[in-house]
Amino acid sequence: MVGDPNPTVSTRVDGPGRGPRYTIVQVSDSHVPAEGFPFDRVDACARVQASIEMVAAAGCIPDVLVLSGDVANQGEAEAYVRLRPVIDAAQRFGAKLLVAPGNHDDVALLRAHLLGREPEHRSGQPLRCRSWWRSANPSGSLP
Numbered sequence: 001m002v003g004d005p006n007p008t009v010s011t012r013v014d015g016p017g018r019g020p021r022y023t024i025v026q027v028s029d030s031h032v033p034a035e036g037f038p039f040d041r042v043d044a045c046a047r048v049q050a051s052i053e054m055v056a057a058a059g060c061i062p063d064v065l066v067l068s069g070d071v072a073n074q075g076e077a078e079a080y081v082r083l084r085p086v087i088d089a090a091q092r093f094g095a096k097l098l099v100a101p102g103n104h105d106d107v108a109l110l111r112a113h114l115l116g117r118e119p120e121h122r123s124g125q126p127l128r129c130r131s132w133w134r135s136a137n138p139s140g141s142l143p
Contacts, residue, residue, distance in 0.1 A: 023061065027052070028069040029068070032072050032079045061093055061094075071099065072106070073104060
């Protein structure tokens with residue numbers, strides 16, 4: 001746990017009858033805006049950076065860094081551009097990066113500007129979660 005005065009950090013520990021253990025760090029719902037601060041008072045990009053620095057200060061070496069929820073506040077390209085140096089710096093851990101976009105994110109812009117990859121679909125298309133829910137819930141109704 002970050003902030004624990006006596007952190008115990010273990011990664012990839014194999015033992016009798018146990019599989020490997022991994023350390024996963026998750027930063028969720030950062031809502032980084034294209035400029036300024038969301039809600040006019042929170043520097044979301046600095047908060048993400050501070051969270052990652054806290055992990056490093058605790059001596060934690062994550063195997064996976066997860067960005068989830070609404071990475072960008074309104075899905076603008078500039079928001080992902082602002083966050084890119086923070087994520088690049090976090091790669092010093094050697095951790096795998098897993099991004100699970102939220103409903104405010106534009107997946108094509110996120111892929112292009114945060115991950116440096118080609119978009120898999122057109123910009124502006126919303127994420128489709130209904131098909132996953134349908135596979136977990138045969139009626140297809142959303143909660």
